[in-house]
Amino acid sequence: MSAARPLIEEPVFLGSGDERLFAFLHPAAQAARGTIVMCHAFAEEKLWSHRVYVTFAREAAQAGFNVLRFDMRGEGDSALDFEQSTIETRIEDTLRAIAAAKNRWSTHDVVLVGHRLGGSIAAVAQTRAASDVRAVAIWDPILDGEDYFGQLLRSNMTTQMATQGKVTRMRDALIKAILDGEVVVVDGYGLTADLYRGIAALRLAQREELFQGPALLIEVPKGEQNAPSEPLRVLASTRPRLQLALEAEPPFWRETKQFHKRAGGFTADTLEWLNGLTT
């Protein structure tokens, strides 16, 4: 390392070989009030969002939280090819990240903050590490994995149009091909049958075990929407410790004309909710 002054933030590898995770540690700038593990969005959405995650981690560290960011396997600088990764590997990776944060900062009080599909992963991981994870916050939750997968496939159809002048395989045909063993490519990422099954099974509103503890779901309103959507309200009606919020955050997880480096609404809501948890 050629650093003239010590690094405050620390990049590390957790594990090795096919288990290796790349992680980034942001220690609290003052006496720690809690520990956050961040779960990133899926595939190219992760890359577009990356700087927003970095900024959130730095602001949370300034606000007194230890923060661990990490790349799930198949993505970023962690092990495995994307096509080898599954939803299950992502949940396992999150559990390992939680364990690493616990060890690093001697805490049993982790909060998971997840974005889009990473939020779904966080919600499931929380149920498997209930004694270590105190709460979960999700930015722009994806309630229906099947529907989300369909959105991913739209990009494949756009590529078909660009290269063949027409769309020869629509969503259902693409899903059938995937289930028959074909790897269907979206923006350079190969979608496998395991990934499809894993994502399609992530139906947050229908899983009784989720959000039984403190949780925050921040929804991005569509059109004129000025209150949380019906599915979220129904979900919250049976989860007394689930809090809902609405933030008109620009879609920094996909290409826009803006350079997104901060999600002001998500950040403010999350830090305020965290403050409520820790006081």
Added chain:
Amino acid sequence: MSEQIVSLRNSAGHALHCMFELPPPGAPKTDLGCVLLSPGVKMRVAPHRLYRKLAAEFLERGIAVMRVDFHGLGDSEGDLPEQQLDQLYRQVQLGRHVDDARTALRWLQREHGLKRFVIGGLCGGALTGLLASEVDESVVALYAIGIPVVLDASGQHESQNMTQGQLRDMRGTYLSKLMNPSAWLRLLSFKSDFRSILRSLFPKLGAGAKGKTVSDTRVPPPESATAANLNPKYAPAMFGLLQRNRSALLIFSGADRLQFEYQEKFVAPWRAALEKFASLLTVEVIPQANHVLGDPAWMAQARVLTGRWLDERFK
């Protein structure tokens, strides 16, 4: 996997977080290294981890690879002031991150004794590599995928700077919509981009202003007028590279406007001058490919072209 996290500090003191990988045991020994630079805002892995896939071609030939996060991007320190992507790209195109690239070169020289470098990457990474070659003699070759030759955020309507290739493609798209009712509805409700439609149908109408003469002794006089939005740093840097007897591999994607821009805004005005450097300049086009090579077949072609070029130049 022998990747190593390397944190460097650039001249301004920002920590740059990079990934360094040594060739596998048994690979040929060489003093040549490769530096792949952040493309746009997509950090050191690049879209769909493109750089990790391409790095394999270098590593198996014994060439160590460093993937670099620029300051203000990826995991690195620093804050970039731009709110708009085109403004940010413009600063990259003007050389904002050359110092970051040199920081990586110096570390590789000092810590690993590497003496010569292939530098570049995708898009802004490629251009930063080219600009770094002007100020660092250790750069012996440019490795460029989809290198931009124009300056973004020129303040003109997009259609004014379109190439003939882009206009031809656009004309084809509009003509194919003639029988499409929703396209007519869009047109009649004034939601269409009329300037672009007119420009594509009448290519000489509303063309952008011609560029200023490039006053750099390295750049031969152009045979025809240059484009108004040609990056003033591009031609001097590219001719400078070639005049120093450095080689370059330029890979373009067939469905990418950058290919048309390279041909029409750089090659056309300097066609004869460039012919003198034909032995140094390798230009390849991957048909139908998009800017990020987002299909395994395109990716495979890029790997083959990369491997072939490395074998021809450095074996």
